[in-house]
Amino acid sequence: MRRYRLGPGRRRRGRLSSMHALASQALFAAQTAQINERIATIRGWIINELAFPVIDLTFTAAGRTPLRLAARCEDWNSQPPSFALLSVDGTRLRTEGAPKEISPNPTNVFNAGAHPITGFPFICSAGSREYHTHTSHTNDPWESYRSGSGYDLGGILTRYWHAWLKGTA
Amino acid sequence: MKSQDDLAQAEEDLKQAETDLAAAKKLEEAAERTIETAIHDIREAEEHRPDAHHVAVEIATTSGFYPKDHPDRLPITQPVVEELERAAKALELTDTTGWVASVDKRTIDPKLSYAQNRLEGCVVIDWGPAEGGGGA
Numbered sequence: 001m002r003r004y005r006l007g008p009g010r011r012r013r014g015r016l017s018s019m020h021a022l023a024s025q026a027l028f029a030a031q032t033a034q035i036n037e038r039i040a041t042i043r044g045w046i047i048n049e050l051a052f053p054v055i056d057l058t059f060t061a062a063g064r065t066p067l068r069l070a071a072r073c074e075d076w077n078s079q080p081p082s083f084a085l086l087s088v089d090g091t092r093l094r095t096e097g098a099p100k101e102i103s104p105n106p107t108n109v110f111n112a113g114a115h116p117i118t119g120f121p122f123i124c125s126a127g128s129r130e131y132h133t134h135t136s137h138t139n140d141p142w143e144s145y146r147s148g149s150g151y152d153l154g155g156i157l158t159r160y161w162h163a164w165l166k167g168t169a
Numbered sequence: 170m171k172s173q174d175d176l177a178q179a180e181e182d183l184k185q186a187e188t189d190l191a192a193a194k195k196l197e198e199a200a201e202r203t204i205e206t207a208i209h210d211i212r213e214a215e216e217h218r219p220d221a222h223h224v225a226v227e228i229a230t231t232s233g234f235y236p237k238d239h240p241d242r243l244p245i246t247q248p249v250v251e252e253l254e255r256a257a258k259a260l261e262l263t264d265t266t267g268w269v270a271s272v273d274k275r276t277i278d279p280k281l282s283y284a285q286n287r288l289e290g291c292v293v294i295d296w297g298p299a300e301g302g303g304g305a
Contacts, residue, residue, distance in 0.1 A: 024242070034230070034232050034233040034234075035231050035304060042229050042293055103212075107302075108302075108303035109300055110303070111303075111304075125301045128300075147262035148264075149263075149265065149266055149268075150264075150267070152231075154230070154231025157303055158231055158298055159297075159298050159299065162269060162299035162300040166300065
């Protein structure tokens with residue numbers, strides 16, 4: 001996706017320093033400026049809220065139960081967004097059973113099990129905070145992705161949308 | 170006395186007629202400008218209209234649309250990748266490796282032409298990164 005001049009913060013003792021809050025907000029604004037009704041209509045997205053630090057979208061497609069994603073992007077892009085998986089009415093998906101919002105799930109990007117930190121179903125793919133903090137993926141840090149192609153905010157949302165669509169007949 | 174009155178009336182009528190004429194000329198100029206604009210719009214619309222040998226193409230990304238204002242009218246034999254390359258340049262997309270192009274949620278092959286991808290008429294190509302791997 002489009003590159004912006006705001007890059008990684010300086011490393012301190014092997015760790016990334018946090019992005020300054022204003023810089024984070026500016027980067028968020030730049031990367032979400034074109035996520036609007038025009039692209040949403042083409043993709044079947046509903047934009048519920050799009051204001052720093054929140055991106056709240058619903059994916060819809062014929063024959064599918066809509067999936068709502070609420071991303072919190074504080075400290076973007078020192079940290080990846082934290083995603084909550086919701087039903088269309090905003091109720092958080094639970095681990096009991098297989099939520100129809102993320103079924104079928106041929107890519108395994110959506111994990112219906114309990115995340116070790118949040119206890120809720122989560123997005124188990126690079127670009128989500130829940131992936132990079134999962135005990136199985138701590139050796140696959142966000143830092144390896146954050147400057148890569150398609151890991152800006154629009155790119156991450158597009159990746160998860162593509163993954164969700166794969167389950168559509 | 171009557172002839173003086175007639176003369177005064179005639180001069181007044183003349184003044185009014187000149188005022189009306191000036192106003193009419195302004196209206197005529199405005200109408201001509203409207204016609205010119207309409208002709209320009211029609212020609213521009215025709216330039217971008219698809220036909221049996223052309224498609225009207227827009228590229229949709231989360232970084233914006235290309236072209237910005239109106240679809241590009243392109244030969245149906247042109248490989249899709251050419252328009253994607255123009256879009257990448259215009260939208261300053263530095264790395265589009267592994268991106269997926271789709272129309273109405275159907276994945277297309279950018280190396281092939283519009284015709285080979287069974288695309289015709291007005292086409293909006295959704296373009297963005299593919300899903301990554303998943304699984305905990």
